[in-house]
Amino acid sequence: MMEGTVRTTCPYCGVGCGVLATPQPDGTVHIAGDPEHPANFGKLCSKGAALGETLGLETRLLHPQVNGKRSSWEDALDLIADKFSTAIKEHGPDSVAFYLSGQILTEDYYVANKLMKGFIGSANIDTNSRLCMASSVAGHKRAFGSDTVPCSYEDLEQADLLVLVGSNLAWCHPVLHRRIEEARAKRPQMKLVVIDPRETASSEGADLHLAIKPDADTALFGGLLAYLAKNGALDTDYIQQHTVGFSEALEAAQAWGGEALKRATRLSHAELEVFYQLFANTEKSVTVYSQGVNQSSQGTDKVNAILNCHLATGRIGRAGMGPFSITGQPNAMGGREVGGLANMLAAHMELGNPEHHSIVERFWTAPKLAREPGLKAVELFDAVADGRIKALWIMGTNPADSLPNASKVEAAIASCPFVVVSEVAQQTDTSRHANVLLPSAAWGEKAGTVTNSERRISRQRAFLDLPGEAKPDYWQLTQVAQRMGFTAAFEYGSPSDVFCEHAKLSAFENNGKRDFDIGAYAELSEEAYDGLVPFQWPAPDGAKPDATHFFGNGGFFHADQKARFIAMQCASTSTSTSYDQEPLTQSDHLTLNTGRLRDQWHTMTRTGLSSRLCGHMPEPSLDISPVDAEALGLASGDIARGRSEHGEVLLRVVATSRQKAGTVFAPVHWTDQFSSNARIDKLVAAELDPISGQPAFKQSKVSVERYAGKAYGFAVTRQKPEVKGFDYAAAVPCAGGWRLEYAHDRQMQHAELQIALGLSGAKDVQWVQYTDSAGGRRAAAFEGDQLLAVFMETAQPVVLSRSHLIAVFERPRWEAADRLSVLSGWPSADQPAKGAIVCSCMNVGVYEIQKSIAEGAHCTNSIGAATGAGTNCGSCCSELSRILHDQSQLAAE
Ligand SMILES: Nc1nc2c(c(=O)[nH]1)N[C@H]1C(S)=C(S)[C@@H](COP(=O)(O)OP(=O)(O)OC[C@H]3O[C@@H](n4cnc5c(=O)[nH]c(N)nc54)[C@H](O)[C@@H]3O)O[C@H]1N2
Numbered sequence: 001m002m003e004g005t006v007r008t009t010c011p012y013c014g015v016g017c018g019v020l021a022t023p024q025p026d027g028t029v030h031i032a033g034d035p036e037h038p039a040n041f042g043k044l045c046s047k048g049a050a051l052g053e054t055l056g057l058e059t060r061l062l063h064p065q066v067n068g069k070r071s072s073w074e075d076a077l078d079l080i081a082d083k084f085s086t087a088i089k090e091h092g093p094d095s096v097a098f099y100l101s102g103q104i105l106t107e108d109y110y111v112a113n114k115l116m117k118g119f120i121g122s123a124n125i126d127t128n129s130r131l132c133m134a135s136s137v138a139g140h141k142r143a144f145g146s147d148t149v150p151c152s153y154e155d156l157e158q159a160d161l162l163v164l165v166g167s168n169l170a171w172c173h174p175v176l177h178r179r180i181e182e183a184r185a186k187r188p189q190m191k192l193v194v195i196d197p198r199e200t201a202s203s204e205g206a207d208l209h210l211a212i213k214p215d216a217d218t219a220l221f222g223g224l225l226a227y228l229a230k231n232g233a234l235d236t237d238y239i240q241q242h243t244v245g246f247s248e249a250l251e252a253a254q255a256w257g258g259e260a261l262k263r264a265t266r267l268s269h270a271e272l273e274v275f276y277q278l279f280a281n282t283e284k285s286v287t288v289y290s291q292g293v294n295q296s297s298q299g300t301d302k303v304n305a306i307l308n309c310h311l312a313t314g315r316i317g318r319a320g321m322g323p324f325s326i327t328g329q330p331n332a333m334g335g336r337e338v339g340g341l342a343n344m345l346a347a348h349m350e351l352g353n354p355e356h357h358s359i360v361e362r363f364w365t366a367p368k369l370a371r372e373p374g375l376k377a378v379e380l381f382d383a384v385a386d387g388r389i390k391a392l393w394i395m396g397t398n399p400a401d402s403l404p405n406a407s408k409v410e411a412a413i414a415s416c417p418f419v420v421v422s423e424v425a426q427q428t429d430t431s432r433h434a435n436v437l438l439p440s441a442a443w444g445e446k447a448g449t450v451t452n453s454e455r456r457i458s459r460q461r462a463f464l465d466l467p468g469e470a471k472p473d474y475w476q477l478t479q480v481a482q483r484m485g486f487t488a489a490f491e492y493g494s495p496s497d498v499f500c501e502h503a504k505l506s507a508f509e510n511n512g513k514r515d516f517d518i519g520a521y522a523e524l525s526e527e528a529y530d531g532l533v534p535f536q537w538p539a540p541d542g543a544k545p546d547a548t549h550f551f552g553n554g555g556f557f558h559a560d561q562k563a564r565f566i567a568m569q570c571a572s573t574s575t576s577t578s579y580d581q582e583p584l585t586q587s588d589h590l591t592l593n594t595g596r597l598r599d600q601w602h603t604m605t606r607t608g609l610s611s612r613l614c615g616h617m618p619e620p621s622l623d624i625s626p627v628d629a630e631a632l633g634l635a636s637g638d639i640a641r642g643r644s645e646h647g648e649v650l651l652r653v654v655a656t657s658r659q660k661a662g663t664v665f666a667p668v669h670w671t672d673q674f675s676s677n678a679r680i681d682k683l684v685a686a687e688l689d690p691i692s693g694q695p696a697f698k699q700s701k702v703s704v705e706r707y708a709g710k711a712y713g714f715a716v717t718r719q720k721p722e723v724k725g726f727d728y729a730a731a732v733p734c735a736g737g738w739r740l741e742y743a744h745d746r747q748m749q750h751a752e753l754q755i756a757l758g759l760s761g762a763k764d765v766q767w768v769q770y771t772d773s774a775g776g777r778r779a780a781a782f783e784g785d786q787l788l789a790v791f792m793e794t795a796q797p798v799v800l801s802r803s804h805l806i807a808v809f810e811r812p813r814w815e816a817a818d819r820l821s822v823l824s825g826w827p828s829a830d831q832p833a834k835g836a837i838v839c840s841c842m843n844v845g846v847y848e849i850q851k852s853i854a855e856g857a858h859c860t861n862s863i864g865a866a867t868g869a870g871t872n873c874g875s876c877c878s879e880l881s882r883i884l885h886d887q888s889q890l891a892a893e
């Protein structure tokens, strides 16, 4: 390791990669993968590799604020304690709430949960994990009696069949995807099946892609269960010894005849047969699933349909086998472990279970233990909207953007009498409505632990000083708790005190009765905590269990130690009747699917700071099938208005055969901070899974129509543009400044544009401009010899080389004679254009990749050799394959 290097863990996805961070003398931080971390063995994806570019303080919240004015910590904390105490006194404990995040650390989470459930006496503490993992939690608990993920990452490499259901692993868990790719390269017999309504980077290299009808997963896995029974692929011993309810589940699954199954899934007999046969014949099978499963009004049923098939074949808890719910956020698992959901207690104990109440009550010496479940995320914000919640504390999440029916949620937050937001970013769509803003310590400044998808607990360590007056989240909570009168229970000297207490509680009166036990870590010294090496649970005190799997020999956590099969009434899949009409070309019948892009993280407060990451997909897009696009008069590059009964957005159209007719796809990432009108959750209805309370984010009914603007522009500016004034606008950083795409219903006045382009502060602006014969405008603003902004605007979507204009912008000085050349919009013949950036690490564009293929590159390696693309983190390799594939098809035509 380099001198000064600190071992820590990536703050993004649930893979939980180990990171080596080395602060440099010039203030930058060198970032590398930790070769010793068992999640990534040195690898990082594009987001992890760019962490060093997101540590700047320009957009950080650095001081507490009360009602928009800077305040001292003392005053802010006193005020919070007073408002919470008053609300509790006047309206009872259920009039206050915490809304937290799978991105805060276990220590933060533990303190918040203890304060709310043990001392305030309410269970109104929920988190964005409700939007993320709640259906998996509910499915696990129904089947296993506990929220246990039975697999480890090694299983992914040891399997002979991997089934990805509703998971775009290549973009959302890229390092796991790379590990799988490498395992497949070594063992080509290993098969990969992807079940996803659209083609994705993950389906690119799959042996089989089932473009299933949205939400038909319960039917698909019900059909599989029936097939396994019919074809002698059951493990009858396992079923007999370790489970109950098999015959009822099978009977329900058998209700699906061949035709009904085909109609429900929109898959052919051949497709179903190939998948079912593969699964039946491959003992070492792992089913990986994520939001295409969880985020559905039948998410819990989908989970149990998958678990049923693994229980029926006894393929669980052995090497290379099992159902594997992959978590999204870096500490989604830690949040579940401390009980940070409204329907859990602590350390995987339950509300509503008197024995558990007693354990936790005595352990905490809790004066007022909550015994009933609290409000789940969507209900919680309903209660904010109708005035039941008088004081709300939001920490590490941005609900004004990420909850369904986002405009309503934002209005609810705005109307709440008292809102605290703990944030690292100066302004978010949520924090603009806060009464009190608390500056939180960010990644690299705070210390604690996170648990990744395979139950591995790793340390996050600080390698930077706390900037401004920022303070860790757990500290903020302890200070308020103490001011509310709960001094003794919240006197922690450091995160390690919190961690040890959490570990102790996990072991307290446990004796193997509860899955979550990390008693071996209950007595860590400060030094031992500092040096903690990543470990997997269970880790009870005393003998370390030899296996890292659960349930290979039964041992479930229901009272009889047996797993439950769940009988799913297959009729439940027919609720989504609109999918039966195909192809769906009626504009008011499109199903909106939403999800993630490779290089952005959620609401972009951090990844939106890296120009490299922002180069990948710089606009809020709407993927639509060519059939629907044609029917609606839309072409790629147009702007479309998406509308539901809850709101509307404007998005850039991408017509692509990856999208099936009747469905559209939009990314989740865009907020008012980067776009004028693209917050996708404004469209999404708050339809919930009745068991888990998780919203159905992937199946909204929307209409789509062409937006007929009068002016379409592209600009590059030095200062952050003001996106608000445009109908459509998206602005992200690029090398040397900001890139802006916009569309408006009229040509803007020059003065308006000047403001929008961030030029209002510039003193001596000189414009170079011309208007072409079609009325298009091109202009560049200079101050002295510096280029401040350049824009090109036409009556139709702008065709020009964006990458060229961005490159032009990087030139430090402009002589008067050269200035007009800025306005050409295309590079001269000796400077080839890059095209849209595909490889963000090496800054390689699609034109360069296409050129290398035309010149003979025939695989991702040879593209890499010619252009550098894919040679660093490898996150773009599936896109390179896609370009190769498309290009070779073109050549064959
Ligand atoms: N780059 C990046 N990575 C991330 C994140 C990020 O913001 N950016 N966020 C992290 C978080 S918190 C999470 S939760 C994970 C999410 O990780 P994923 O679940 O892999 O990501 P999504 O893109 O939300 O959705 C996955 C897929 O589900 C498919 N799908 C939609 N409906 C259905 C259906 O009915 N059935 C099936 N079988 N599939 C369906 C979608 O088409 C989509 O491709 O990613 C994590 N990783």
Ligand SMILES: Nc1nc2c(c(=O)[nH]1)N[C@H]1C(S)=C(S)[C@@H](COP(=O)(O)OP(=O)(O)OC[C@H]3O[C@@H](n4cnc5c(=O)[nH]c(N)nc54)[C@H](O)[C@@H]3O)O[C@H]1N2
Pocket (backbone or CB within 6 Å): 101, 103, 104, 128, 129, 131, 132, 133, 291, 295, 328, 329, 395, 396, 397, 398, 399, 401, 402, 403, 422, 423, 424, 425, 428, 440, 441, 442, 443, 473, 594, 595, 596, 601, 602, 603, 604, 605, 606, 668, 680, 681, 684, 697, 698
């Ligand atoms: N339509 C649709 N909507 C979705 C989804 C979908 O697939 N489709 N997915 C859902 C899912 S799975 C998820 S997980 C959510 C994610 O949605 P959110 O949780 O709302 O999104 P983030 O941008 O991750 O919000 C994290 C916030 O915490 C701040 N932050 C970062 N570090 C710290 C810290 O250390 N302390 C504090 N206090 N704050 C910090 C960040 O600046 C940011 O504002 O979105 C959900 N919404």
Ligand code: SF4
Pocket (backbone or CB within 6 Å): 010, 011, 012, 013, 014, 015, 016, 017, 040, 043, 044, 045, 046, 047, 048, 049, 172, 173, 174, 175, 176
């Ligand atoms: S895969 Fe990427 S985002 Fe996820 S933990 Fe690893 S480096 Fe971070």
Ligand SMILES: [Mo]
Pocket (backbone or CB within 6 Å): 131, 132, 133, 328, 329
């Ligand atoms: Mo998530």
